[in-house]
Structures are given as structure tokens and as C-alpha cells.
Amino acid sequence: MTLEQVFSASGTLAMIGWVVLIFAPRRWAWLNLVPQIVVPLALSVLYAGFILAYFADSGGGYGSLAEVRQLFSLDELLLAGWIHYLAFDLMVGGFLAGRMDRIGIQRIVQAPILFATFMFGPVGVLLAFGTEAVVRVATPRFAKA
Amino acid sequence: MTSTDLSTARAPSARLSLVLTGLSVGILVVSLAANTVDPRLLDGAPVWAKPVKFALSFVVLFATVAWLETRLSPRWRDGIVLTATLALMGTSLVAEMAYMMFQAAQGEPSHFNLSTPFHTFMYTVVMFVGALVLVVGIGIFGVVAACDRDARLEPGLRLGVVLGFGLSLVLTVIVAGYMGGQAGHHVGTPSADAGTLPLVGWSTEVGDLRPAHFLSLHAMQVLPLFGWLLDRRMPGHARKGIVLIAVIYCVATFAVFAGAVAGRPLIGM
Numbered sequence: 001m002t003l004e005q006v007f008s009a010s011g012t013l014a015m016i017g018w019v020v021l022i023f024a025p026r027r028w029a030w031l032n033l034v035p036q037i038v039v040p041l042a043l044s045v046l047y048a049g050f051i052l053a054y055f056a057d058s059g060g061g062y063g064s065l066a067e068v069r070q071l072f073s074l075d076e077l078l079l080a081g082w083i084h085y086l087a088f089d090l091m092v093g094g095f096l097a098g099r100m101d102r103i104g105i106q107r108i109v110q111a112p113i114l115f116a117t118f119m120f121g122p123v124g125v126l127l128a129f130g131t132e133a134v135v136r137v138a139t140p141r142f143a144k145a
Numbered sequence: 146m147t148s149t150d151l152s153t154a155r156a157p158s159a160r161l162s163l164v165l166t167g168l169s170v171g172i173l174v175v176s177l178a179a180n181t182v183d184p185r186l187l188d189g190a191p192v193w194a195k196p197v198k199f200a201l202s203f204v205v206l207f208a209t210v211a212w213l214e215t216r217l218s219p220r221w222r223d224g225i226v227l228t229a230t231l232a233l234m235g236t237s238l239v240a241e242m243a244y245m246m247f248q249a250a251q252g253e254p255s256h257f258n259l260s261t262p263f264h265t266f267m268y269t270v271v272m273f274v275g276a277l278v279l280v281v282g283i284g285i286f287g288v289v290a291a292c293d294r295d296a297r298l299e300p301g302l303r304l305g306v307v308l309g310f311g312l313s314l315v316l317t318v319i320v321a322g323y324m325g326g327q328a329g330h331h332v333g334t335p336s337a338d339a340g341t342l343p344l345v346g347w348s349t350e351v352g353d354l355r356p357a358h359f360l361s362l363h364a365m366q367v368l369p370l371f372g373w374l375l376d377r378r379m380p381g382h383a384r385k386g387i388v389l390i391a392v393i394y395c396v397a398t399f400a401v402f403a404g405a406v407a408g409r410p411l412i413g414m
Contacts, residue, residue, distance in 0.1 A: 104159040112239045123175050130171025135159045
């Protein structure tokens with residue numbers, strides 16, 4: 001398998017997780033496990049393999065931008081870094097979806113927030129928590145009124 | 146599993162008006178973050194100034210709607226009319242902000258951008274329909290405030306909501322309708338180092354249609370506020386007072402609008 005093939009396979013895997021998370025019904029626990037556990041774990045295994053095998057070869061590190069650039073100068077580690085994004089963004093998406101479900105945020109509103117998480121991880125996190133904050137603060141007042 | 150369990154603990158749906166207020170807050174935070182980092186300018190203004198201003202405006206809009214919902218009777222509040230209205234307004238919010246932020250990231254204008262068939266479609270169809278849905282939605286809430294006999298609205302406050310929401314619809318259709326037919330929000334060509342008012346960025350040199358647009362949109366906050374005030378200070382005359390204030394507000398908006406159309410800045414420097 002070439003690196004490009006691994007890249008494309010891991011992308012497909014992540015995509016399956018996101019499609020389930022954004023569009024599928026949430027009533028079956030086994031289906032929810034796909035985006036929350038199964039796909040992130042599979043991607044984590046892939047990441048662990050690449051990062052542990054190639055970290056030393058790169059001569060890079062975490063100490064400065066220059067070291068990180070050195071790290072990513074190796075295609076195997078660039079791929080590992082990308083898989084890290086895929087795994088963690090999806091896990092965070094599952095985490096946010098659970099929080100939003102518990103305070104009753106509609107799936108139609110969850111969809112753009114989760115899409116933002118899929119595209120730009122932390123941007124979706126900010127949108128989700130901004131939404132949650134207002135709902136949590138204002139709902140008791142609303143119920144009282 | 147606790148924090149990640151999607152299938153249990155089905156909460157009753159949160160109020161959509163509150164959810165959309167919250168989403169607008171999130172969009173505001175993200176836009177402010179981009180505004181802090183991004184040095185690019187577009188027509189002399191930071192590229193993220195527009196998403197920031199619109200997000201702030203959406204926060205105020207949906208918070209006002211959420212407040213009104215606390216005063217409406219459950220029959221209207223949970224009915225199909227307002228639920229469908231809010232769903233459409235929410236869709237418009239997402240469409241408008243997504244395109245504005247996408248264009249800001251490109252460093253290109255979103256409104257008045259007819260540079261390609263795609264941009265023309267996004268401005269003249271998507272953004273136009275989105276804006277129309279939003280103001281018509283405001284109008285529908287105004288009508289419901291008039292129809293809902295069981296709403297907890299004192300006379301002045303009720304009339305303030307009805308006229309305020311109604312004027313936001315009518316005045317915005319007039320002002321923004323005119324503005325959309327122009328090539329841009331300026332009347333005249335500002336010089337390269339043109340002065341603008343702080344925060345809002347309105348021209349202090351040439352006519353600028355945005356102040357009138359601002360006034361038209363925010364009638365829905367100003368008039369209910371006066372209604373609430375008059376109910377307390379002049380009960381018995383509150384309704385008459387609100388009608389008078391609504392007339393003054395219209396005249397002021399049209400004066401600001403006419404000044405801009407004639408090419409005069411709101412505040413010249």
C-alpha cells in the first residue's frame with residue numbers, strides 16, 4: 001500500500017464516521033459506536049504505527065515551529081499528522097453531538113456545527129459551546145417566564 | 146458511558162429561538178477570532194468586519210425573538226406557524242453567515258459581488274432569499290404578537306412589538322431593497338483614505354445606505370423598549386405614545402435614508 005492509498009483509505013474511513021454522526025438516527029447504540037469509538041480507534045492504530053515508526057527518522061520534535069516543520073518534512077509523518085486530525089476531530093464531533101443531544105439541540109442545527117467540526121475542528125467546538133452556553137443559561141429563565 | 150452516549154437521555158427540544166441565539170454567539174466568537182488575526186482589508190475595512198457585525202446583529206435579533214416567545218401563549222409559541230418560521234429563519238442564518246465567512250476568508254466581497262455566475266447566484270438568489278425570509282419571519286412574529294390574545298404583553302409593550310417588528314419588515318424591505326438595486330452601499334466614491342465612523346465603519350465622507358438599514362432593522366428592539374417604558378411611566382397613554390414614537394422613528398429612518406441617497410454622510414467630518 002502506498003502512502004497515498006493509506007491517506008485515501010483513512011479519509012474514507014473518517015468520512016463514514018462523519019456521515020453516520022451527522023445524518024444517521026441516534027436511537028441505536030451500536031450505530032453510535034461507529035463514529036464515537038470504532039472509526040477513531042482504527043485511525044488511532046494507524047497513527048500509532050506511523051508516528052512510532054518514523055518519529056526518530058525525521059530528526060524533528062515538538063520544541064519549535066522549525067522542529068515541527070522538520071517532523072512534517074517526512075511524508076510518513078505528514079500522513080500521521082493528518083490521521084491524527086481525522087481521529088481526534090471525529091471523536092470531538094461525537095463528544096459534541098452527545099452534549100448537544102442532552103440539552104435538546106435540534107439535529108438540523110447540529111448538522112452545520114458538526115460540519116464545521118469536520119472541516120475545521122476547533123471552529124465547530126466554539127460554535128457548539130457558544131450554542132450550549134446560551135441554551136443552558138437562558139432555558140431556566142424561559143421555563144420560569 | 147456518560148458523556149458520549151448519544152442514545153439515552155433524550156432531552157425535550159431546546160427552544161429553537163434560544164438555540165439560534167447561541168449559534169449566533171458561536172459565530173460571533175469565531176468571526177472575532179479571525180478578525181484579530183487577519184490583517185487583510187477589503188474596501189478599507191478589515192475583511193472580517195462584516196461577519197462580526199452580522200453575527201452581532203443576529204445575536205440581538207434571535208435574542209429579541211426568544212424574549213418575545215417567553216411572553217406568547219404556549220398555543221402560539223409551540224404552534225406550527227412559529228416553529229416553521231424559526232426553522233426557515235435558522236436556515237437563512239446559516240446560509241447567510243456561511244457565505245459571508247467563506248467570502249471573508251477569500252478576501253472577497255459577499256454583497257454586491259457579481260464577478261462570476263457563482264457569486265451572482267449567491268448574492269442575488271441565496272443571500273436575497275435569506276434576507277427576505279429573515280425580515281418576513283420578523284413580520285410574522287409581529288402579527289402573532291397582535292393575534293395572540295393570551296400573550297403576556299401589556300398594551301404599550303404589545304403595540305411596541307407589533308409596530309416595531311412590522312416596521313423592521315417594511316422599512317428594511319424599502320431600504321435594503323433600494324440598496325440591493327445599487328452597485329454598493331456607498332452613494333458617491335469615498336477617497337482612498339476616507340474617514341469612517343468607529344466600530345460601524347459608516348462613511349463620514351459620502352452617502353452611506355447602511356445607517357438607514359441599521360435603523361430599519363432595529364425598530365424591533367427600539368419600539369418594544371419604549372412600549373415597556375411607557376407602560377410603566379404613562380399607563381393609559383402608552384398606546385398613543387408608541388404610535389407617536391413609531392411615526393418619529395419612521396421619519397428619522399427616512400431622513401437618514403434620504404440623506405444617504407442624496408450622497409450626504411450621516412455624520413460628516
